[in-house]
Amino acid sequence: xxxxxxxxxxxxxxxxxxxxxxxxxxxxxxxxxxxxxxxxxxxxxxxxxxxxxxxxxxxxxxxxxxxxxxxxxxxxxxxxxxxxxxxxxxxxxxxxxxxxxxxxxxxxxxxxxxxxxxxxxxxxxxxxxxxxxxxxxxxxxxxxxxxxxxxxxxxxxxxxxxxxxxxxxxxxxxxxxxxxxxxxxxxxxxxxxxxxxxxxxxxxxxxxxxxxxxxxxxxxxxxxxxxxxxxxxxxxxxxxxxxxxxxxxxxxxxxxxxxxxxxxxxxxxxxxxxxxxxxxxxxxxxxxxxxxxxxxxxxxxxxxxxxxxxxxxxxxxxxxxxxxxxxxxxxxxxxxxxxxxxxxxxxxxxxxxxxxxxxxxxxxxxxxxxxxxxxxxxxxxxxxxxxxxxxxxxxxxxxxxxxxxxxxxxxxxxxxxxxxxxxxxxxxxxxxxxxxxxxxxxxxxxxxxxxxxxxxxxxxxxxxxxxx
Amino acid sequence: xxxxxxxxxxxxxxxxxxxxxxxxxxxxxxxxxxxxxxxxxxxxxxxxxxxxxxxxxxxxxxxxxxxxxxxxxxxxxxxxxxxxxxxxxxxxxxxxxxxxxxxxxxxxxxxxxxxxxxxxxxxxxxxxxxxxxxxxxxxxxxxxxxxxxxxxxxxxxxxxxxxxxxxxxxxxxxxxxxxxxxxxxxxxxxxxxxxxxxxxxxxxxxxxxxxxxxxxx
Ligand code: SF4
Numbered sequence: 001x002x003x004x005x006x007x008x009x010x011x012x013x014x015x016x017x018x019x020x021x022x023x024x025x026x027x028x029x030x031x032x033x034x035x036x037x038x039x040x041x042x043x044x045x046x047x048x049x050x051x052x053x054x055x056x057x058x059x060x061x062x063x064x065x066x067x068x069x070x071x072x073x074x075x076x077x078x079x080x081x082x083x084x085x086x087x088x089x090x091x092x093x094x095x096x097x098x099x100x101x102x103x104x105x106x107x108x109x110x111x112x113x114x115x116x117x118x119x120x121x122x123x124x125x126x127x128x129x130x131x132x133x134x135x136x137x138x139x140x141x142x143x144x145x146x147x148x149x150x151x152x153x154x155x156x157x158x159x160x161x162x163x164x165x166x167x168x169x170x171x172x173x174x175x176x177x178x179x180x181x182x183x184x185x186x187x188x189x190x191x192x193x194x195x196x197x198x199x200x201x202x203x204x205x206x207x208x209x210x211x212x213x214x215x216x217x218x219x220x221x222x223x224x225x226x227x228x229x230x231x232x233x234x235x236x237x238x239x240x241x242x243x244x245x246x247x248x249x250x251x252x253x254x255x256x257x258x259x260x261x262x263x264x265x266x267x268x269x270x271x272x273x274x275x276x277x278x279x280x281x282x283x284x285x286x287x288x289x290x291x292x293x294x295x296x297x298x299x300x301x302x303x304x305x306x307x308x309x310x311x312x313x314x315x316x317x318x319x320x321x322x323x324x325x326x327x328x329x330x331x332x333x334x335x336x337x338x339x340x341x342x343x344x345x346x347x348x349x350x351x352x353x354x355x356x357x358x359x360x361x362x363x364x365x366x367x368x369x370x371x372x373x374x375x376x377x378x379x380x381x382x383x384x385x386x387x388x389x390x391x392x393x394x395x396x397x398x399x400x401x402x403x404x405x406x407x408x409x410x411x412x413x414x415x416x417x418x419x420x421x422x423x424x425x426x427x428x429x430x431x432x433x434x435x436x437x438x439x440x441x442x443x444x445x446x447x448x449x450x451x452x453x454x455x456x457x458x459x460x461x462x463x464x465x466x467x468x
Numbered sequence: 469x470x471x472x473x474x475x476x477x478x479x480x481x482x483x484x485x486x487x488x489x490x491x492x493x494x495x496x497x498x499x500x501x502x503x504x505x506x507x508x509x510x511x512x513x514x515x516x517x518x519x520x521x522x523x524x525x526x527x528x529x530x531x532x533x534x535x536x537x538x539x540x541x542x543x544x545x546x547x548x549x550x551x552x553x554x555x556x557x558x559x560x561x562x563x564x565x566x567x568x569x570x571x572x573x574x575x576x577x578x579x580x581x582x583x584x585x586x587x588x589x590x591x592x593x594x595x596x597x598x599x600x601x602x603x604x605x606x607x608x609x610x611x612x613x614x615x616x617x618x619x620x621x622x623x624x625x626x627x628x629x630x631x632x633x634x635x636x637x638x639x640x641x642x643x644x645x646x647x648x649x650x651x652x653x654x655x656x657x658x659x660x661x662x663x664x665x666x667x668x669x670x671x672x673x674x675x676x677x678x679x680x681x682x683x684x685x
Contacts, residue, residue: 040502056680064498082499160642195553198581228582
């Protein structure tokens with residue numbers, strides 16, 4: 001028998017039933033729930049007279065809609081409040097563990113899963129959120145799902161799926177100084193396009209991926225969805241195990257020992273066959289900046305805004321023209337001449353402690369550039385926030401003129417009051433630069449945390465490799 | 469879910485690739501805890517000239533005269549013809565709820581993003597994938613003739629043009645079956661409850677660390 005990929009193994013381990021045509025009932029080990037995509041699922045469950053199959057597989061947290069300013073007074077936005085209260089009520093009704101808005105462990109759902117050790121290697125994990133792919137960084141099969149499937153998993157602890165194809169993104173060489181997992185993620189998407197991995201599960205492998213911290217691997221897997229893949233994966237290694245050791249919800253004692261003996265098998269066999277392989281050389285990568293309204297519209301920081309006239313495909317050319325109009329950019333403009341009005345450091349892509357450290361390193365002892373109206377740092381969780389404060393990072397940011405906020409999705413999607421005004425330009429560590437994503441008419445440039453911090457200090461994009 | 473067998477309706481052509489779910493239904497409308505009422509806000513930022521908020525009376529809002537759904541020729545459209553990678557981005561099922569609430573019964577494109585594609589089936593809105601060249605041709609035909617209508621025959625797996633030409637399409641047999649019969653997928657899966665329990669008890673023995681008493685607390 002030919003070797004199996006990591007995805008093949010995870011899949012095979014979870015098949016409850018498979019039909020001849022490949023339609024499969026796949027068992028789901030863990031289910032993360034947040035306030036925006038769950039109320040209709042709980043409602044559906046109630047209407048059908050059903051109950052959650054396994055409440056101990058669930059962990060709920062409000063993150064999308066919560067304010068990131070002081071929470072003592074509750075949520076001012078009445079509609080958002082109703083939604084967060086609906087989550088509280090549903091969790092209470094079914095006995096589901098919830099890290100409620102004021103719980104010190106509250107945070108972005110994809111940050112707290114791995115942080116708590118709720119996400120473990122070898123499991124299937126779902127959430128009604130496309131960035132669930134993040135959790136694949138520890139060798140779990142993680143799938144973003146819609147609300148109907150949230151209800152399906154609540155009711156049946158399983159999903160009806162067909163297996164996707166295997167795509168290997170092999171990144172050899174070493175990332176240069178100042179080049180991060182975010183740059184790698186953007187470069188992969190730039191290379192294969194936002195639909196490049198549709199219908200595939202991506203496994204990220206190679207020397208450069210193994211060299212990433214588990215947090216860095218999360219950044220990479222987080223953006224697999226931006227390349228069209230529902231799941232991203234990284235094989236389990238020593239780093240994964242060290243990362244998970246002693247996490248609050250990770251197994252303990254003898255159970256931990258058993259798990260640790262099983263986990264090293266979670267990698268692709270040497271003779272595994274992938275449907276597609278993409279090779280990248282980490283050594284030549286430079287810090288990336290997106291210029292358009294799709295995450296595939298990226299260039300290196302020392303590049304220029306591209307010219308649609310050079311594009312041969314008419315649909316793509318028109319897409320580029322529209323993006324440039326929306327972004328208010330001229331072809332040929334050097335990236336380093338673009339000046340953000342706001343800076344956002346946060347989101348499930350880049351709000352973990354190492355992201356905040358990387359940003360703080362560039363900010364220390366400096367001030368926001370006069371042209372930058374506002375700069376937000378939004379830690380990914382209460383625990384990240386506390387850790388950063390213990391290290392004095394909050395002071396570094398505050399002294400420089402940044403705002404230091406409570407954890408949540410914040411200006412990644414602007415469902416809460418943190419958003420861009422029409423026409424405002426933002427250097428953002430989030431994952432989507434779609435039209436209106438950070439606020440109607442807002443213009444997003446996706447970058448890594450150090451690049452965002454450097455843009456805040458200099459007032460325009462700069463190549464971090466020249467400044468830190 | 470309502471049954472879907474065959475449907476004939478007017479087509480609107482949205483000539484953009486990579487239309488994301490943020491564009492289909494912007495985030496401010498996701499605060500609703502209901503499944504209905506999203507239609508007036510479908511493509512809100514493209515469709516209206518002002519900024520939309522939940523609960524607004526859309527009849528009074530200034531419309532963007534250039535956006536396709538505001539063109540008189542596409543009034544009452546029920547089939548949406550789109551480009552590659554339609555529905556990319558966020559998993560929000562609200563995107564399908566908005567399309568459906570607006571009146572779209574079918575979406576046709578050369579390719580769809582995975583989660584959106586899946587969400588469509590769950591709501592009785594078949595996403596139909598056709599080769600790029602065929603979609604190109606449909607764009608030309610829709611553009612050339614006002615009131616262009618297509619028939620979608622799910623049982624026969626064909627689209628029928630106004631000239632009576634049949635264009636075959638592929639669709640997953642299980643999904644097609646669910647649509648034709650209007651099946652409740654959860655009910656179907658629960659018929660396998662015994663198998664799920666058997667799997668569960670086997671896994672409890674093999675990987676007990678995945679089955680904590682309670683995960684949090
Ligand atoms: S931080 Fe942004 S991308 Fe991540 S879960 Fe929240 S809204 Fe989604």
